[in-house]
Amino acid sequence: MKKQRIAIDMDDVMADANGRFREILLDRLRVDCTEHLLMPEFSWQRAFPEHYQTIHSWTYESGFFAGMKVMPDAQEVIQKLMEKYEIFVVSAAVEFPLSMQEKVEWLKIHFPFIDWRFLVFCGHKYMIKADYLIDDHLKNIAAFTEGTPLLFTAAHNRHIEGYTRVNNWREVEQLLL
Amino acid sequence: MKKQRIAIDMDDVMADANGRFREILLDRLRVDCTEHLLMPEFSWQRAFPEHYQTIHSWTYESGFFAGMKVMPDAQEVIQKLMEKYEIFVVSAAVEFPLSMQEKVEWLKIHFPFIDWRFLVFCGHKYMIKADYLIDDHLKNIAAFTEGTPLLFTAAHNRHIEGYTRVNNWREVEQLLL
Numbered sequence: 001m002k003k004q005r006i007a008i009d010m011d012d013v014m015a016d017a018n019g020r021f022r023e024i025l026l027d028r029l030r031v032d033c034t035e036h037l038l039m040p041e042f043s044w045q046r047a048f049p050e051h052y053q054t055i056h057s058w059t060y061e062s063g064f065f066a067g068m069k070v071m072p073d074a075q076e077v078i079q080k081l082m083e084k085y086e087i088f089v090v091s092a093a094v095e096f097p098l099s100m101q102e103k104v105e106w107l108k109i110h111f112p113f114i115d116w117r118f119l120v121f122c123g124h125k126y127m128i129k130a131d132y133l134i135d136d137h138l139k140n141i142a143a144f145t146e147g148t149p150l151l152f153t154a155a156h157n158r159h160i161e162g163y164t165r166v167n168n169w170r171e172v173e174q175l176l177l
Numbered sequence: 178m179k180k181q182r183i184a185i186d187m188d189d190v191m192a193d194a195n196g197r198f199r200e201i202l203l204d205r206l207r208v209d210c211t212e213h214l215l216m217p218e219f220s221w222q223r224a225f226p227e228h229y230q231t232i233h234s235w236t237y238e239s240g241f242f243a244g245m246k247v248m249p250d251a252q253e254v255i256q257k258l259m260e261k262y263e264i265f266v267v268s269a270a271v272e273f274p275l276s277m278q279e280k281v282e283w284l285k286i287h288f289p290f291i292d293w294r295f296l297v298f299c300g301h302k303y304m305i306k307a308d309y310l311i312d313d314h315l316k317n318i319a320a321f322t323e324g325t326p327l328l329f330t331a332a333h334n335r336h337i338e339g340y341t342r343v344n345n346w347r348e349v350e351q352l353l354l
Binding site for chain 1: 182265272274277281293296299304306323
């Protein structure tokens with residue numbers, strides 16, 4: 001039987017993007033944003049309007065993506081998922097052209113069991129044919145109408161309702177395995 | 178009514194990749210490969226076994242993709258197609274991570290009417306949901322089973338049979354418009 005396919009987003013799903021911002025914010029601006037990340041309807045823009053331009057500019061810096069930590073249990077659970085499902089990593093990275101090379105490298109280092117042929121960089125994600133999409137962004141989840149979208153909890157999406165939510169990789173494991 | 182979607186490959190479909198190789202071959206190795214490109218079942222490896230390692234290494238050089246010429250009539254026909262179809266540019270560029278930034282730039286320069294959100298870098302292409310795929314590589318054409326594949330003629334695919342073939346962008350225009 002043909003395996004079902006899961007499309008998995010990278011930032012804030014496989015890689016701790018918000019954690020990377022928090023780390024640099026503390027390091028460069030001496031701001032501890034642990035509490036801010038618990039704000040309802042959190043966004044970096046809403047939490048730090050005065051620093052937003054600066055924070056946003058970090059995403060264009062060399063090393064920003066390379067330095068991201070792996071989300072807890074992502075490696076183990078994704079490797080298990082691969083026994084039962086076909087996995088594609090789908091990242092909206094074309095917006096940040098410099099990041100793509102770093103993301104290829106990051107995946108090689110942290111997920112060496114995922115072949116580069118299963119990595120997709122795009123803008124829109126609605127043209128990806130998959131049975132599941134695991135993503136933290138409402139726009140991707142809402143546009144994914146031909147499969148089952150799973151909203152991966154992140155500081156910026158806790159307020160969103162109406163979608164199946166997974167709070168961490170253990171919950172993905174429970175749901176799909 | 179929802180527009181039908183066309184996925185369009187970049188190298189040797191929108192951008193003259195073989196022409197770029199020809200140009201560098203002449204420039205650096207003083208070899209004119211015009212006749213070689215007419216060989217049946219042409220490949221760079223078969224035509225130039227003694228230079229193949231060198232030729233292949235050019236694809237990893239900065240500037241290789243940036244210097245590609247636009248295929249004749251591609252701009253005009255793709256712009257016309259966009260009135261009737263939704264266009265995604267789908268390039269298997271993840272194999273050449275350095276090329277992706279150049280390809281984003283190349284597209285901005287030569288196809289400024291295509292938004293970055295409609296650019297996809299991948300390995301496999303069979304998970305792209307589209308009504309048509311225009312591509313020069315048999316592996317992509319053969320795996321595209323849920324839509325209509327159109328084999329775009331290139332030196333390396335003239336021997337392939339069994340698929341609808343388009344020899345140039347004017348033929349695409351005739352077929353789809």
